[in-house]
Amino acid sequence: MSGDIATAMYYINRCSKCGSCREVCPVFSEMGGESWVARARVQLASAAIKGQINFSRRFMEIMDSCLLCMACVAHCPNSVRVDRLVLWARQEAVKRQGLSLIKKSILRNVLRYNHRLELLVRLLAAYRATGLRLSRKADLFPPVRVTPFRPHVKTLKKASLLVAYFTGCMTRYVYHQTGLAVLDVLSGNNVQVVLPEQFCCGMPALAAGDGQTVYELARRNVESIMKSGVDYIITDCATCGEMLKSYGELLGGDAAWDFSRRVQDISYFLAHTVDLRDPAGKLPLVVTYHDPCHLKRGQGVWSEPRKILATIPGLALKEMAESDRCCGSAGSFCLTHYELSMKILKRKVENIKATGAQTVVTGCPSCRLQIEYGLNQAGIFIPVVHTVELLSQVYSLTDSAAGITCS
Structure with a gap:
C-alpha cells in the first residue's frame, strides 16, 4: 500500500478497538503502554489522514517501533492489516520530510547497486578484522564474506524443472553454507538451478518508507530474472520470499504478476512442488x-x-x-x-x-x-x-x- 488513502481508511474502519492485539504484540509486552500497541497505531494513522496530527517525531517513533511481525494481523478478528498502515505512515513521512542522510546514502546510493553493496561489505569485513567494537551493537553485524556467493552450478542432463535461485543479501554475503545446501538439495532432487543477475529484494527500503527504491529494485529483479525462462523462483529467506511475492501488487503488469506467482520458499518447493527424495542416512x-x-x-x-x-x-x-x-x-x-x-x-x-x-x-x-x-x-x-x-x-x-x- 503506497500512498493509497482509500486502502488505509478501509483498514482503519475495520478496527473495532477490541484490544486483541495487546495479547500478542511483542513490543507492547515489553513497553506496556497503549501507545505501543497495534490499535493505537491504527488510530494514529486515522488522525494523520484527517489532518488532526502531523508526522511529528513522536508519531514516527511509535510507527518505527513496529516490528512488522504481523502477529496482530493474525490475531485480529477483523483482519486489519496494521503492518500496511505502518508502512503507509512511513512512506508518507518520507514523502513529506525526506530520508535522513544516512538512510538516503545507503538505500539510494548503495542498495540499488551491487558493486557498491559489495564495497560496503568489504569495508564492514575490514572493520570486523580490526577487532574494534564501538558499541554492543557492533556484535550484531554478521561475519561477512569478502567474496560474494558465486558458486559453480552443476548442470544436470535431464532436469525435471528449471529454477532461479534468489540468494538474497544474507546468503550472498554471510551464510554461504546455506546457499551450497540449497544447490546440493535441488540438484539431488533433479532440479536445474540458474543464478541470474539479481538485486536486493527491497524489504530494507520498504521498511524505511523509501518507496522509490523499492519500486526500482523490484523492476530490476523482474526484468533480469524473468529473462531466464524459469519454472520457479526459489528463496531461502523468509523476508525475501514475502517481498518477491508482492512485486505483482507493487509494480502491476503481467510480467510482475507472473514473477510473483513463480516465487516459492525452498521448504514449500520441496514439500509440494517436487517429489522429495527421501534421505537414507541417519542424523541423530x-x-x-x-x-x-x-x-x-x-x-x-x-x-x-x-x-x-x-x-x-x-x-x-x-x-x-x-x-x-x-x-x-x-x-x-x-x-x-x-x-x-x-x-x-x-x-x-x-x-x-x-x-x-x-x-x-x-x-x-x-x-x-x-x-x-x-x-x-x-x-x-x-x-x-x-x-x-x-x-x-x-x-x-x-x-x-x-x-x-x-x-
Missing part, C-alpha cells in the same frame, strides 16, 4: 524450530519445514513454546531499537533453552543471526541452521554410504 539430533514471521504469517508456510525435518531419519523435533513469536530482529530493528530488541530476544532464547535441543532450525537468515547472538550472549553455545542445511547434510551421508560423488 534433537532440534527445535523457530517460525520466522515473514514465513509463517507472511507466506503461510509453517508445516512444510516440519515435514522436511520429519523425513530425516534419527532427527527429533522438540517444539519450543511460542515458536512463531518474533525474535526481535526485524531487519535493522535490532540496531535502531537495540534495548527493546534484546528484551524480545530474551524471551525467545528462554523458550529455546527450555527445549534442551541440540540445534535450532529456522528458515530466515536474519532470524538466524539474531538468535545466534542471543544464544551466545546467554552462554548457550548450540548451532543455528537453516532447514535445508540439515537435509543437505543427511543427503551427503546417504550419498557417501552409496559411493556417490556429489559436485
Whole structure:
C-alpha cells in the first residue's frame, strides 16, 4: 500500500478497538503502554489522514517501533492489516520530510547497486578484522564474506524443472553454507538451478518508507530474472520470499504478476512442488524450530519445514513454546531499537533453552543471526541452521554410504 488513502481508511474502519492485539504484540509486552500497541497505531494513522496530527517525531517513533511481525494481523478478528498502515505512515513521512542522510546514502546510493553493496561489505569485513567494537551493537553485524556467493552450478542432463535461485543479501554475503545446501538439495532432487543477475529484494527500503527504491529494485529483479525462462523462483529467506511475492501488487503488469506467482520458499518447493527424495542416512539430533514471521504469517508456510525435518531419519523435533513469536530482529530493528530488541530476544532464547535441543532450525537468515547472538550472549553455545542445511547434510551421508560423488 503506497500512498493509497482509500486502502488505509478501509483498514482503519475495520478496527473495532477490541484490544486483541495487546495479547500478542511483542513490543507492547515489553513497553506496556497503549501507545505501543497495534490499535493505537491504527488510530494514529486515522488522525494523520484527517489532518488532526502531523508526522511529528513522536508519531514516527511509535510507527518505527513496529516490528512488522504481523502477529496482530493474525490475531485480529477483523483482519486489519496494521503492518500496511505502518508502512503507509512511513512512506508518507518520507514523502513529506525526506530520508535522513544516512538512510538516503545507503538505500539510494548503495542498495540499488551491487558493486557498491559489495564495497560496503568489504569495508564492514575490514572493520570486523580490526577487532574494534564501538558499541554492543557492533556484535550484531554478521561475519561477512569478502567474496560474494558465486558458486559453480552443476548442470544436470535431464532436469525435471528449471529454477532461479534468489540468494538474497544474507546468503550472498554471510551464510554461504546455506546457499551450497540449497544447490546440493535441488540438484539431488533433479532440479536445474540458474543464478541470474539479481538485486536486493527491497524489504530494507520498504521498511524505511523509501518507496522509490523499492519500486526500482523490484523492476530490476523482474526484468533480469524473468529473462531466464524459469519454472520457479526459489528463496531461502523468509523476508525475501514475502517481498518477491508482492512485486505483482507493487509494480502491476503481467510480467510482475507472473514473477510473483513463480516465487516459492525452498521448504514449500520441496514439500509440494517436487517429489522429495527421501534421505537414507541417519542424523541423530534433537532440534527445535523457530517460525520466522515473514514465513509463517507472511507466506503461510509453517508445516512444510516440519515435514522436511520429519523425513530425516534419527532427527527429533522438540517444539519450543511460542515458536512463531518474533525474535526481535526485524531487519535493522535490532540496531535502531537495540534495548527493546534484546528484551524480545530474551524471551525467545528462554523458550529455546527450555527445549534442551541440540540445534535450532529456522528458515530466515536474519532470524538466524539474531538468535545466534542471543544464544551466545546467554552462554548457550548450540548451532543455528537453516532447514535445508540439515537435509543437505543427511543427503551427503546417504550419498557417501552409496559411493556417490556429489559436485
